[in-house]
Amino acid sequence: MGLSASKQPPAKLSIWLKVLLIALVVVLNGYAIIAMYANGEFAFALLTLVIVASGVYVFTSKKTYAHRYIFPGIAGMVVFIIFPLVYTIGISFTNYSATNLLTFNQVLQQFESKTYTDDSGAFKFGLYQRGEDFEIIVEQGELLYSTGPIELDSQSAVSIAHELSVLNAKPSEKPLAIKAVIQNKDALDKLILVTPNEQELVRKGLREFAGIKPLFTPLLQDGQSSYSLPNGETITSEFAKLNVKDGRILIPNMETGYFQYLDDQGELTGRGLKPGFTVGVGWEHFKRVLTDEGIKQPFVQIFVWTVIFATCAVVFTLAIGMLLACLVQWEELKGRAIYRVLLILPYAVPAFISILVFKGLFNQNFGEINMILGNLFGISPAWFTDPVLAKSMILIVNTWLGYPYMMILCMGMLKSIPDDLYEASAMDGAGPITNFFNITVPLLMKPLAPLLIASFAFNFNNFVLIDLLTGGLPDIIGASTPAGETDLLVSYTYRIAFQGDGGNNYGLASAIATLIFLVVGALALLNLRIMKKNAN
C-alpha cells in the first residue's frame, strides 16, 4: 500500500511563484533571526531558524514529500509544547524573576542612560507669555538663549525637546511671576532645552535650568585595560562604571545579577541596585528545594499530597465508574438509556462551571451544602479552612467530575467480554458479586492500564480543579513561598511563578516544573510500554 510520492510537473508560472514565496519567507525570517540574535535572544533566534530552515527544506525537496503533510502540525507542537518545555528547563538554571527580569544589556543601557543635573552650569530662566503660548529665556553670564513661542503641555507622557536659539537682548517686559512658574511646573518638567552647543538643560528649582550629564561614565578610559584600586586590586571589567557625582565605582556582580558599588576596601557593598539582570545560577534552585527548610518542607508535603490525590482520584472514579458501567449494561434493568444519559451529565457540563458551582455550594457561610447539613445535623464544617476537610472536598468534587469518564471507558470494554464466561460461572452457582470480582475486574484491568496511567498523570497535574476550587488554600505555615495544604505540585509551581506576593520567582518555579517533568516523563514512558505490550 501507500501512494507513490510523485507529483505532476507544475506549470512554469507556479514554479516562479513558489520560488518567489520561498525567497520572501527566507528574507523576512532571516532579517528577524538576525535582529533577535543581535538583541541577545539566542533561544528565540534558534527556534525561528530551525522552524524556517526545516520548513523551507521540507517544502522544496522532493524526498520529503510526505513530511509536507505533517510539517505544520509538528511545527506547532515543537513551538508550543517542546520549545516551552526546553525553555522552562533553561530558566530553572537562572535567577529569572520579577526583580531580575531584564537581560544584562538592557540593564546596562538603563544605567548608561541615567543622568543627573549639574549645578555648576545652571542657567537662570524667565517665563514670558506669548498669546496662548509661552517663551522661555535662559541666561548664564554672557549667554542668552530663547525657545521662541512654545506650547506648554503638562499631559504629555514623554519629555519634549526644544532647540534654543541665541538671543541678542532680553525683552523689555518683565517675566511672569513665580506663581505662573508654579502653575506650569508639570509642563516645565517635561521640557528638555537643547543649547546651540548641544548641552541639554532641564528645570532645576523655580529660577534655574541646569545641564544634565550622564551619571555613569566607563571606569576604563580608551586604551586602558585595567584600573588599580587603592588596596592594590585591579578591575578589568569593561562594564565597570564610575559614578560621576560621588566618585564611587559600580561593577556588575555576575553571580547575584545586580550592579553593586565598591566600598573603600574594594569589597562589594549593599544589596545591589535595581533593576537586576538575569544570570545563570547553576543548580542553586534545585539545592534550595532539597535543603532550604522553607521550601523543602512544603515541597515534600505537597509532593506526598499530590501522589495521594492522584491515586485516590483514579481509584475512586474507577471504582464508581466500573460499578455503574456494569449496572447500566445489565440487560434486565429497565430505563438503562435514561440512567446512562443522567450519569454522564457531570461529564457533559464544562468542568470550569461545575467546579465554580461547587465552590459556591461548599461556601462555609452561605453555601447550600452547609445549610442542609446545618438543618439536618446542626453542623457547619469549615470546608475551606480546615486542611483535612478541604482535601476531602477536593476528592468529592473530583470524583463527581471524573467517574463518568471511567464509566464510558468501562462500558466500551464490557462489550468485549464474552457472555459465556458469565454463563459458565452462573452454572457453578456464582452470584453477581463473585462474577464482578472474578471475571469483570480482572478482564477490564489489562486494557484499562494505559488509560489509568494517563488518568493518574492528568490528576497529578490537575491544575484547574485546585486553582478554581481552593486556590491551594489553606496556607501551609512556615513556608517561604506561597504554598497551600491543598496545592498540587503544579498549582504550587504556578503560584510561585505568577502570584505576586511570592516575588514571581520564575527560576524556582521552573526548577520545580523540571522535577515534575521527570515524573511525567517516567509515567509517559511506562504508559507507552504497557500499550505496546497490550498490542502484541
Added chain:
Amino acid sequence: MPMVQPKSIKYRKLATHLGMIVFLALIIFPLLMVIAISFRTGNFAVGDIIPSNPTLDHWRLAIGMDVVAADGSVTPPPFPVLLWLWNSIKVAGIAAILIVVLSTTCAYAFARMKFRGKATLLNGMLIFQMFPSVLALVAIYALFNKIGDYVPWLGLNTHGGLILAYLGGIALHVWTIKGYFETIDPALEESAAIDGASPWQAFRLILLPLSVPILAVVFILAFIGVVTEVPMASVLISDINNMTLAVGSQLYFNPQNILWGDFAAAAVLSGFPITVVFLMAQRYLVSGLTAGGVKG
C-alpha cells in the same frame, strides 16, 4: 445473558433501581441547585432551597441588561457575559477548525505514507501530550511576548495569540483520525492514483469525504477542549473584554463580594448549550474519547 436465573433477581432489580435513584439524586443535586439559585432573590443564600419568590434579575444581568430595583436604584451588569461567551465561541471555533485541518493532514501522512522517523514521531507525540502546559506557562508567556514584538495581533492579550497557542495540542486528535483512516480500504485511493491522481488529490477528493463523521467528532472535542481550557487563557489574556468564559467566570468569586446568584445565571446560560451539544453527540464522541484522551 445467563440462562440460569436465580429467584432473587426481582429484589436485586429493585435494589439497583433504588440505589441508582439515590445516587443520581446526589449527583444531579448541584446542577438543579444552581438553576434554582439563578432565580433566587439576592446574592446570598439565606432561606429556601426552592426559591419562594423567583426573580429574573440575575438573568437580566447575565444577558447584559440593567436591573432597576423598587426604590429606583439601578444595578448595571457586573460582567460582560455575552461578550465572554462570544469570545469563547470565536476562539474555540477558529481553533477547532485549524486543529482539524492540521491534524487531518498529519494523520493522512501517518496512516498512508512511508517516511523516515514515522514511528519515533508518533510515539513522541504521545509522550509530549502528557506534559501539562501549565508548567511551561512562564516560557509560553515569554514566547508570546516575543511574537507580539514582530506580529502584534498574535501577541499577548490577543485572541490570535490564544488560538495559536492551542494549535500545539493536536497529538491526540492525530491519533484519533489516523485510527479512523486505517479502517478505510486504501484500494480506493490506489485506483485513483492509477488514474493519475496525485496523493493530495486522492486525499482531498476520496479520503476526506469518507471521513466527515470523525472530523465532526474531532471538531466537537477540540471545541469543548478550548472552551473549557483555563490556565493558558488566564495567563495570555488580561483585558476583561478579551476574556473567555472560563477565565471571566472566576471574577464572580471575588472574596470581598461573591456574586453567587449572578454567577448561577451566567453559568446556566453559558453551560447549557455546551452540555446539550455534548449529550447529543456523546454516542459519537465516546470513540474519540477512548483513544486515550482524558478530560477533567
